[in-house]
Every structure is written in structure tokens, then in C-alpha cells.
Amino acid sequence: QVQLVESGGGLVQAGGSLRLSCVASGRSGTLNGYNMGWFRQAPGKEREFVASIHRGGGITVYEDSVKGRFTISRDYKATVYLQMNGLKPEDTAVYYCAAQQGAYSPQYDYRYDFWGQGTQVTVSS
Numbered sequence: 001q002v003q004l005v006e007s008g009g010g011l012v013q014a015g016g017s018l019r020l021s022c023v024a025s026g027r028s029g030t031l032n033g034y035n036m037g038w039f040r041q042a043p044g045k046e047r048e049f050v051a052s053i054h055r056g057g058g059i060t061v062y063e064d065s066v067k068g069r070f071t072i073s074r075d076y077k078a079t080v081y082l083q084m085n086g087l088k089p090e091d092t093a094v095y096y097c098a099a100q101q102g103a104y105s106p107q108y109d110y111r112y113d114f115w116g117q118g119t120q121v122t123v124s125s
Helices: none
Strands: 003-007 010-013 018-025 035-041 048-053 060-062 070-074 079-084 093-100 119-124
Touching: 003 093, 018 035, 018 093, 018 119, 035 070, 035 079, 048 070, 048 079, 060 070
Parallel strands: 010 119
Antiparallel strands: 003 018, 018 079, 035 048, 035 093, 048 060, 070 079, 093 119
């Protein structure tokens, strides 16, 4: 069992940047061994995949609309990051961090086992 806590959200103007963090808390205190993902959910829309990183760190996958603007990384202990540059109003959403055990399946939310509470990102035009 791992508990995830996101931070770093906020209000930013279009073209700006934010860095989201996802920290493992609780008794496990580590994200080692988990594939990690970021998802987002905008008002009135379904949750969608944003980015994922393999437990080994060598494989990353991005949703097409964020390629070249967002970067997912991890520190091999307890934190995963999502660096977001060139933000657009359509990036406005609650962003969720998720951890996946077992085989790497980056884009399907039902394949993730643990979720954080989310952090709000709002991009003004």
C-alpha cells in the first residue's frame, strides 16, 4: 500500500509553467517498484491520461497534446514530477498522480492501483 500526495498546482497565465510533485507518504514511504502516471480531469469531462514513467525510469509515455510541453521524471525514491511548460487554458484540470504495480500499462487508469487526491491547475487566457 502506498499513499500519494500531490502538490504544486495553482493559477498561471497561458504560456507559463508549473511543476507538480507526487510524494509517497505513509508506512511505505517509497515509490520504488511502481510505474507512475499523471492523469487529469477537467470539469464535465472524463479523467484522461497525461504522462507515465516506467518503474525503471527508462520509458516515458505522453498524451499527444502534451508532448514537447510536459516532462515526467522521478527521483527513484519517493517523488515523481510533472514539469509543465507552455501551459494552455485547455490544460486546466485537477491533476492526479497514480501508482501501478505489475506490468507496465501506462495509459489506462483502471490499471493503476493507488491514487492521490489531486491538485488543481488553472490556466488563464
